[in-house]
Amino acid sequence: MNHKEIERWYRLRNIKRASQVLILVCAVLLVSGFAVSRLYGPSQAPIVSSIPSDAGIRIENFSYSSPGPRPWELHAPSAAVSDSLDKVDLQQPRVRYQGGAGGEIFLSSQRGSLDRKTLNVTVRGDVILKYKDYVFRSDDMNYSHEKLSAETPSEVSFQAPDLSLTGTGMTLSLESEEIVIEQDVKARLYNVKWVEKGGKLPM
Numbered sequence: 228m229n230h231k232e233i234e235r236w237y238r239l240r241n242i243k244r245a246s247q248v249l250i251l252v253c254a255v256l257l258v259s260g261f262a263v264s265r266l267y268g269p270s271q272a273p274i275v276s277s278i279p280s281d282a283g284i285r286i287e288n289f290s291y292s293s294p295g296p297r298p299w300e301l302h303a304p305s306a307a308v309s310d311s312l313d314k315v316d317l318q319q320p321r322v323r324y325q326g327g328a329g330g331e332i333f334l335s336s337q338r339g340s341l342d343r344k345t346l347n348v349t350v351r352g353d354v355i356l357k358y359k360d361y362v363f364r365s366d367d368m369n370y371s372h373e374k375l376s377a378e379t380p381s382e383v384s385f386q387a388p389d390l391s392l393t394g395t396g397m398t399l400s401l402e403s404e405e406i407v408i409e410q411d412v413k414a415r416l417y418n419v420k421w422v423e424k425g426g427k428l429p430m
Contacts (some may be wrong), residue, residue, distance in 0.1 A: 284308040289317065293346050297375055297401055300326045301341065301348065315341040320350060322370070322379075326358075326404040333357040334368065334377065346372035354379075356399070358406065362386045363397065375401040383408060389417045 289306035293299050303317040320339040324332040337352030348370040356363040356377070364384045370377040378398040385392040385408070396409030 278404050283310045283312075289315070291315075291341065295372075297325055297327070297343070297345065303339075317341060320348070322348060322350075324370075324401055327402040328404045330404050331360065332399070332401065332404075334370070336368070348372075358399075358404070360388055361406070365397065377401075382390065391415045391417075 248414040284307070286306045286308060287304070289303045291300075291301045295299075295421040299322060301317075301320060301322045303320045305318040307316045309315070318337075320334075320336060320341075322334040324334065326332055334348075334350065334354070334356050336350035336354040339348060339350035341348050341429065349367070350370075351367045354365045354368045356365075356368065362385070364380045364386075366381045368377055368379045376398060378396075380396050382395050383397045385394075392408065394408035394410060394412040394414065398407045398409070399405070
């Protein structure tokens, strides 16, 4: 082997070693860059929506007016309409009913629902029903648009200027504007004026 061949052999060996070192350095730089980007770069985790897929449509300041001979109006600060548009979940609903004798009945609660097919209204939580000077309270109330009546099987309390009353179960007829407490009725009268036997109670 002459001098030129030896020089050529060493040159090829040095080029080979330099290529190997360059490849190794590039690999280290790639791995380091990937690690730094994963550590300090923006998260690539999938974004999860906070709105459930079946939440439907959310409406602020929801209002509804029913058709028919006994129309009523419903208002709620917030409502969620189902995807089928048949059911509406209500927050703090307020309903105004028109009685058959011209009186107005107001119903309010913490939450409720409206069935847009039957026009029935169900309310829950701190239910208050006001009619003239009478105030009824209960945990729940169900209004049937077909029967034009509201009822509850739960305990009921009633307050009027001269009367307080408790009982279980109540039915309100919008047509006759009549309210019936079903059972376990306990009442307390105030400002009662007694008269002599045979006398007439002042009205």
